[in-house]
Amino acid sequence: MNKIFLDIxxxxxxxxKGDKIIEISCLKLINFKKLYFHHYLNPEKKISIGAYNIHGIDDSFLKNKKKFKDILFQFLNFIKNSKIIIHNAKFDLTFINSELNYLNFKNLNNYCYKIIDTLKISRNFYKKKNSLENICKRFNIDYSKRIKHSAFIDSYLLYKIYFKLILKIKKIKIINLKFKNKEKYFSNSNNVFKKSNKKESKLNNFFLKII
Structure with missing residues (x-):
């Protein structure tokens, strides 16, 4: 199954309130070969000062860029039958679905296989500091090129983060398996194991939806 790491x-x-997408980046992984779908977009409206301070993209730069409708079919063709991985999916999906619905298209989940939110995965392990930058720090991922927010750079960092999180999930599964194998040797600890297994089952069901 193809994996696509998406950011906007x-x-x-x-x-x-009329806010629009001005940059979209999708990194597709096919047998560990990377393919990019990347566009800056003309939103036909002013960029807010707050947004400019975050990503540094100005109105004049976008003046002659394509509009979302111009890249729509290419985008849908690129993502079809793929797992889409997004960090803080709620934010990105709200914008993408708004663009799609405006053009009389269905929500994004109708055109891909599955949508995975790495923010939700990370929060299962860490209660605080789950921004893209903080997770990079936690996993020693080099983010030195990320001077400001950039969909192109962030989609690549997301690719790195996702596989670090998957590796962590797999390690936990191995530890849980070893723990379960020891259960038969502790006949006086049934209640402890019941509680542990219940929590483990809940986590495993969540992780099965991800991998």
């Missing part, structure tokens, strides 16, 4: 930059925070 926008004019602001709220598509319901």
């Amino acid at each position: 930059e926008t004019t602001g925070l709220n598509p319901l």
